[in-house]
Amino acid sequence: MQAHRELSDARIVGAAQDQGRTLIFHIGDHKTGTTTIQHAFTTRLVRIGGVQPLYTASLSHNHLPQLFRAVLRDRNSPTAEKGRQVIAGLAAKIAASDAPICVISAESFEGFDPAGLRRILDEHFAGLFDRIRIIAYVRPHLQRFVSGYAERTKIGILSGDMESFFQTCLAHDVFRFAPRFRKWRKVFGADFVLRPFVRTALIDGSLMTDFIRSAVGDVPFTVDPTDNQNESLSLEDLLRVKYLHAQIKGRSEKFHHNYGWALTRMLGDMPRPETATRIRLHRSLAERAAEHFRPDARRLDEAFFPADRFLEQALSDDVAAACELPQLATAEAMFSPSEMRSLDLTGRLIAEMLDNGKTPWAEHFHRRRLEHLHGAES
Structure with a gap:
């Protein structure tokens, strides 16, 4: 008798929606409200079906991707050994808890190989759950470009302006979403849920409502109010x-x-x-960036949002909202x-x-x- 069930046997997506134990595995993307979701769960503000979900991190689970990669690629390294210990500890906490829902959230899984995650879940976690849901959000390209520029500047990775950041995006093919998300769906099928990080598309206009409903369906839940934990810098x-x-x-x-x-x-x-x-794009850069990202936006809409075309429509809206001239890019020019x-x-x-x-x-x-x-x- 096997010690665990394979994920293919653990799926109960189409039936018994309100029965069994659920793992919600939230994989990002970056700059799609991940901090808001993580803070709500780690500060125990959420109740689903009257019960607090199990959330084992003090902030996020962003330490897991590196450890998972080591376990998958180099079983004899010290990092791989640490990874196995962390996985065993996490599985033990889940097994010891009677919470019907467990949430793991790490936007650092954005670039992770979905087949690798499937293998980790099959080997270490599938027997602990009846249902596993992989959830991601995607932010429209130009908005993600601006927020990515601001985030990288905030944490000291970038020292240039938006124009130089765009050249980096071109050189390294950054923010190309469609191939990546198609891989996730190919590996996880109906267990993978991609949602547009567009306010008008969120259920009730609320990220937390959208996240919970997309993960567990129409189950009663409450989320206590909290301050915005990652408000954008001016x-x-x-x-x-x-x-x-x-x-x-x-x-x-x-x-x-x-x-x-x-x-x-x-x-x-x-x-x-x-x-x-x-912080805003200027029109010339917005137009060039929109032209560059449009094929990817079209492919993503065709695969995931064919009725609404969220990503392609956002490109047009964001170009129209751009300012005319480049914003100042140094403190010396501003102050x-x-x-x-x-x-x-x-x-x-x-x-x-x-x-x-x-x-x-x-x-x-x-x-x-x-x-x-x-x-x-x-």
């Missing part, structure tokens, strides 16, 4: 963060990631200024000499404090983010 604040990243060059990507999140959290705690500029002096002083002070070297600052910034989310006592 252009002014993004340029401040960008400048402060530039003052501490030479540190690791992990450091800049957590440093950027720390700065963003602090800005979010401050009163929002009366005037703030929304007065007096404010630049204050920014420079702040940057120099931070750099000197970090050079002390006695505190693991990346871990400190991440810990403060978790304390801000869960409370310092936790």
Whole structure:
């Protein structure tokens, strides 16, 4: 007798919708409200059928993709051994819980091989569930381009402007969605659900309602209110963060990631200024980007949204909403000499404090983010 059932035997998508145990595996994409979903579950704001789902992460499960890859590719490495331990621990927590729904959420699965995830689920988790649902959201191309530019700038990966970022997208074929999502559907079939991250397309105009309904159907649920956990930075604040990243060059990507999140959290705690500029594409770039992304938008609509054509329509709408001229791309161009002096002083002070070297600052910034989310006592 097998120790677990294969996923093909565990599927109960078409029948017994309200019976059995369900794993909701949320794989992103980036910049589609993943932080909102993760914060709602990790802070225990959600009840489905009157019961809190099992959510085992203090923030997200973004540590899993790297460990899963190691388990799949190099079974003898230390990372693979750690991965097996993490998988065993996660499976034990799930087995020990009587929650009928478990949620795993990691937008870092965006670039993961779906066949690899299927193998992991078959070998380690299928026997724990009667139904497994893989859920992803896709953001229209130009909106994803802008949000991706802002996010990469926020965490210190990008130092250029939107034009240079677009050239990078062209060179590396970034934000091509249709082939990737077709692979997910080929591997998981009806268990894979792709939803458009378009407000008018979300059920009741709510991301959380859309997420839960798409995963488990028409089951009663509640979500307690919460603040927006990942509000977009204004252009002014993004340029401040960008400048402060530039003052501490030479540190690791992990450091800049957590440093950027720390700065963003602090800005979010401050009163929002009366005037703030929304980050926008300018028309020339929007038109060129729309032309580049249109074939992919058309293919994705044909495969997943044939009746509504969400992605292709969004390209036209977003070009029409573009501003005429490129926005400023540096703090020096945006701010007065007096404010630049204050920014420079702040940057120099931070750099000197970090050079002390006695505190693991990346871990400190991440810990403060978790304390801000869960409370310092936790």
